[in-house]
Ligand SMILES: Nc1ncnc2c1ncn2[C@@H]1O[C@H](COP(=O)(O)O)[C@@H](OP(=O)(O)O)[C@H]1O
Ligand SMILES: [Mg+2]
């Protein structure tokens with residue numbers, strides 16, 4: 001595994017932290033005209049575009065001309081002055097400057113429109129993962145990962161609303177070759193890079209028997225089959241209620257032991273998962289000691305460009321009963 005330089009880690013953490021803080025401010029303040037339905041019928045908001053711009057600009061400032069494969073495209077902003085205005089003010093807040101123009105916004109969002117070459121090195125970014133959760137006032141994540149030659153080598157997950165055991169909210173999780181570490185989202189020292197605060201190593205939970213396990217899944221029944229997941233849980237003897245939570249916060253939950261299993265079961269035969277929906281999360285879980293595959297037990301294959309073409313669905317676990325979970329998934333889905 002390639003080792004990631006401290007400057008790279010610091011830049012990625014700063015980028016995600018800035019986007020997390022700006023989007024957290026925007027959540028609950030969205031007004032009409034701040035949201036748009038994309039051509040695939042999915043929602044996007046000023047905050048999604050702003051987060052992409054903030055992350056891309058921060059990476060460019062600190063690391064130079066890096067390739068970023070982001071979810072959003074500046075094409076959706078063209079000829080939408082109301083949307084552009086909203087994005088510009090959020091970006092200004094996120095990066096701490098006063099003058100951000102519509103042209104700056106288009107350029108910054110466009111920095112995230114790189115291709116995903118098979119053998120290349122690039123970042124992949126989901127500026128707001130769980131947009132439906134974000135709009136509902138619930139959970140969402142900013143997910144940034146580095147891919148080299150078709151493999152994820154580094155990941156950062158910003159989870160601005162994730163409830164912590166001590167009653168606070170918000171966490172930033174980093175997976176690197178050295179393990180998984182969690183930082184508070186709001187750094188007590190007021191800095192925004194990684195060096196500014198003490199990280200705490202995290203591990204998947206230690207549940208060794210399935211009766212003690214809790215599984216998490218999407219809030220959206222259109223994104224993950226909740227009927228089959230309940231049947232799988234029953235088959236496995238899991239008694240706890242499903243933990244339904246939007247976004248890659250599910251991977252965060254498994255990585256730090258809030259849940260032992262994440263099930264993402266296909267709802268449609270023709271849906272192909274996107275790399276930015278999984279790269280950072282799956283890497284953080286693996287760095288925390290967990291195991292991530294698709295529903296058939298194959299590793300997630302990031303060597304096909306923007307799509308996880310070779311995979312269907314996702315199963316992530318603390319690693320102790322991955323095979324048993326896969327057997328139950330196979331039996332219920334009739335694989
Ligand atoms: N039919 C489908 N099956 C699985 N995932 C889907 C889907 N339609 C949309 N998604 C993805 O589900 C993501 C949200 O995941 P979750 O439901 O776990 O919160 C969306 O990310 P965005 O919100 O970034 O667009 C989107 O990419
Ligand atoms: Mg989206």
Ligand SMILES: [Mg+2]
Pocket residue numbers: 126128129130276277
């Ligand atoms: Mg997403």
Ligand SMILES: [Mg+2]
Pocket residue numbers: 048071126127128129130131
């Ligand atoms: Mg998104």
